[in-house]
Amino acid sequence: MTRLRVPYVEKIWRIEDSLVVEVPLTPDEAFARLDPLFQTDGTRYAIEGDTLGYLKTNPRAQDKLATFTSGTLRVEPAQGATRLTYQAASTALLLCFLAPLLFLFFAQVMEAANQWERAKAEASETAKKNKPDEAKDKPLPKLHPIDVMLGAPAPKDPKADKDKQKEPKEKFKTTPAYALAGLFFVLFLVGRVLEPWLLKRTFRQALTRPHGEAAMVDGGSDDPDPARAAPA
Amino acid sequence: MAGVQVGKRIIGADAPVTVGWENIGRVQGGPLKQAFFTYFQPVVLFALIAFWYYAPNEWALASVGIWIGLGFKVLLLALEWVNPRYRSWQLTWKEFATDLFYVGLGYTALRMISGYFGDDVMIEAIQGAMDWDKFTWFIGLPLLVQAILISMIFDFGQYWMHRGMHNWYPLWLTHAPHHYITQLNINKGAVGNPIELFLIGLGIGGFFDFLPRAFLIAGAFGMAVGTYQHINVRFNTPRWWRFIFNTTEHHSVHHAQDYEATRSNYSGTWILWDRLFGTCVDGEAELLGMEGGRRMDIGETMVFPFTQAWKDMKARREQRQGLGGASAPQLEPAE
Numbered sequence: 001m002t003r004l005r006v007p008y009v010e011k012i013w014r015i016e017d018s019l020v021v022e023v024p025l026t027p028d029e030a031f032a033r034l035d036p037l038f039q040t041d042g043t044r045y046a047i048e049g050d051t052l053g054y055l056k057t058n059p060r061a062q063d064k065l066a067t068f069t070s071g072t073l074r075v076e077p078a079q080g081a082t083r084l085t086y087q088a089a090s091t092a093l094l095l096c097f098l099a100p101l102l103f104l105f106f107a108q109v110m111e112a113a114n115q116w117e118r119a120k121a122e123a124s125e126t127a128k129k130n131k132p133d134e135a136k137d138k139p140l141p142k143l144h145p146i147d148v149m150l151g152a153p154a155p156k157d158p159k160a161d162k163d164k165q166k167e168p169k170e171k172f173k174t175t176p177a178y179a180l181a182g183l184f185f186v187l188f189l190v191g192r193v194l195e196p197w198l199l200k201r202t203f204r205q206a207l208t209r210p211h212g213e214a215a216m217v218d219g220g221s222d223d224p225d226p227a228r229a230a231p232a
Numbered sequence: 233m234a235g236v237q238v239g240k241r242i243i244g245a246d247a248p249v250t251v252g253w254e255n256i257g258r259v260q261g262g263p264l265k266q267a268f269f270t271y272f273q274p275v276v277l278f279a280l281i282a283f284w285y286y287a288p289n290e291w292a293l294a295s296v297g298i299w300i301g302l303g304f305k306v307l308l309l310a311l312e313w314v315n316p317r318y319r320s321w322q323l324t325w326k327e328f329a330t331d332l333f334y335v336g337l338g339y340t341a342l343r344m345i346s347g348y349f350g351d352d353v354m355i356e357a358i359q360g361a362m363d364w365d366k367f368t369w370f371i372g373l374p375l376l377v378q379a380i381l382i383s384m385i386f387d388f389g390q391y392w393m394h395r396g397m398h399n400w401y402p403l404w405l406t407h408a409p410h411h412y413i414t415q416l417n418i419n420k421g422a423v424g425n426p427i428e429l430f431l432i433g434l435g436i437g438g439f440f441d442f443l444p445r446a447f448l449i450a451g452a453f454g455m456a457v458g459t460y461q462h463i464n465v466r467f468n469t470p471r472w473w474r475f476i477f478n479t480t481e482h483h484s485v486h487h488a489q490d491y492e493a494t495r496s497n498y499s500g501t502w503i504l505w506d507r508l509f510g511t512c513v514d515g516e517a518e519l520l521g522m523e524g525g526r527r528m529d530i531g532e533t534m535v536f537p538f539t540q541a542w543k544d545m546k547a548r549r550e551q552r553q554g555l556g557g558a559s560a561p562q563l564e565p566a567e
Contacts, residue, residue: 041526058529061414067326092326095530099333106340113344141443144374152375155443156289171347176339180332187332191325198325 013094015068015196018085021207025082027075034073034206037064050075064202067092067195073203084203090195096188100181107177117171235492238513243496247489251515256481259315259468269315270468273460276304280452284445285375292444297451304455308418311465317480318518321415321464331419333530334429338422342429351434359439368441378442379449384502386435386450391505393432394498401544405537406431411494412528413462414521416484420462425533458501474514478503481516488517489525 025033027050038045038054040063045054056069065071071088141155148154235245236252243249250256259269280300284292312323347353370378397407410424422429460467461483469479478499486497496513499505506512519525528536 058527058532060525060527061324061327062320062322066324092329096329099329099336103336103340106344110340110344113347141371143443144372146374150285152285152445153287153289153292155445172344176336176343180336180339183332184329184336187325187329191329195325 012097012192013091014087014089015199016085016087017196017200018083019200019204019207020078020081020083021204022081023208024077024080025075025207030075030082030084030207031073033209034203037202037206040065065199067191068199082207084207086203088199093188093191093195096184096191099184099188103177103181103184107174107181110172110174110177113172114170114174235490239510241492241495243485243493243513243515244488244490246491247493247517247519249485249488249490249493249513249515249517251513253471253474253514256516257317257466259466261315265315266468269466270470272311273456273467273469273473277452277456280456281376281379281449284448284452287448292448294448297448297455301451301455304459305418308459308463308465312418312463315466316464317466318415318464320518321417323417323464327415327417328419330530331417331423334422334424335419337426338429342426342433345426345430346433350430354434355439371441371443375443375446375449378446379453382440382442382446382450383453384505385440387499387501388505389435390432391499391509393434394500395509395511397428397431398495398498402541403431405540408522408540409528409533409536411487411522412526412533413487414525414527416462416464416480416487416520418459418463421459423533425537427537453501461500474503475507476504477501478506482506482512482514484517484520485513485515487520489519489521490517493517 027047031047031052034052038052040056040059042057042059043054043065044057045052052073054065054071054073056063056065059066059069065088068088068090069092071086073084073086076083076085140157143152143154233245233248235242236249237243238251243251259266284297287296309323316322370381373381393403394407397403406425406428410428413420413423457477460480461478463480465480467480469481473479474481478497478501482497482503485493488494493513496511497503497506498511503512521527532539
């Protein structure tokens with residue numbers, strides 16, 4: 001089946017790269033070294049000649065391929081060395097790219113709610129004017145003598161504040177929604193650069209590691225070993 | 233696995249849990265690092281209390297508190313890199329992005345829902361219906377006493393809501409997704425189904441009148457104690473602190489893969505509530521989560537209470553009708 005390709009747009013969530021390690025490896029040897037990366041929960045993979053295809057369903061947090069949940073790897077000789085060509089796709093990167101839209105949507109809903117609240121407040125303003133001002137009747141809260149002795153500032157007079165407050169307060173502040181939209185965009189850019197780099201490093205470390213040593217680099221095993229339940 | 237008897241319960245029979253303080257890890261490194269991670273928690277708490285106590289009225293604002301809170305979180309994220317409790321809890325880009333999504337929901341969608349259906353709205357309705365004013369019993373008390381009361385009253389509500397979630401199946405369905413987190417990081421407290429996050433945020437503090445400054449000091453307890461529930465930093469927490477306050481250690485036991493361990497340490501800030509009601513287990517755990525540490529993705533988290541309820545109802549109906557269908561394993565039965 002031919003897969004629909006969208007060359008430039010696909011770069012959002014798809015990467016294509018290659019690396020050369022100065023060790024001559026057959027495809028079988030290379031895949032044996034990479035094997036621990038695929039011996040994790042929720043991973044399916046198949047090898048056909050010099051190509052390996054994998055798919056991870058909701059991998060664990062510390063899975064080295066957690067961000068790129070599907071991909072194909074191809075091993076070929078390269079003048080006494082080995083070239084690994086790979087392409088991988090990341091749902092996480094795509095969702096992170098789309099997340100700002102969701103938060104912009106929330107901001108718009110909040111704006112709409114604020115407008116509705118303003119209209120409601122204006123409508124009931126006349127009714128409020130006829131009501132006695134309860135704040136005027138309330139005595140000014142006082143500090144406990146201990147607090148006075150320790151020098152805590154006295155509470156401010158709410159009536160003095162009332163005169164200052166001309167602008168009506170918004171029910172929902174939209175700033176967090178806009179800030180989050182921006183934050184997710186930055187996070188996408190960071191992830192789009194960092195994660196492919198980490199993936200390449202993981203593959204390189206796994207391939208250059210002497211045969212028999214675990215390829216789960218840096219974080220130890222995928223599953224925290226109970227015996228290793230000691231402080232980092 | 234043998235487990236350890238704590239009261240009438242066996243903790244750590246299903247998955248490893250370190251019970252007691254004797255075998256808890258200590259901060260490794262030079263004297264400066266040791267001192268920093270020993271005194272950091274109390275110094276920050278007392279500094280925050282002092283700040284809110286003496287801050288001039290122009291500074292004593294909720295917005296200032298939000299900025300301090302954000303700055304504090306960034307600092308704690310940095311500490312997670314400097315001195316992680318467990319490498320197996322290391323924050324990754326994907327985990328951070330996922331956690332941030334839930335934090336974002338809290339600041340946007342949940343805030344809107346709470347704005348119309350939250351505890352403030354409910355309390356206002358009750359006060360209106362009963363023609364009650366706020367109870368002004370506490371407003372004349374010293375500021376610190378007021379702050380501790382606010383914090384403890386809120387935490388008392390959280391304790392029972394949380395305990396209810398572990399003991400009543402409909403509530404558990406909303407809370408279960410939060411127990412699928414497999415590591416503790418600074419934003420993991422926000423991870424969960426929005427219904428649960430709405431419910432756990434409900435409090436009864438709105439019935440009482442306190443000085444605004446007391447609320448800010450109470451916020452300092454939440455920030456400088458409650459935040460440590462979900463964090464991947466190793467501290468040499470003082471003994472007195474562990475006795476009074478909830479810690480990462482306590483909360484890691486609550487999130488352990490061991491079933492009995494999860495039924496402990498329900499409070500958010502004051503572990504004293506757990507000590508008082510007999511649910512406190514001192515100790516820590518590294519292996520966290522449910523179903524052997526299966527990670528739950530965002531999509532499943534959002535629909536879990538409904539899909540799981542449907543599965544359970546279907547299984548029960550089939551059982552009642554004697555269809556003999558294998559009943560779906562109950563996630564965690566209520567008592």
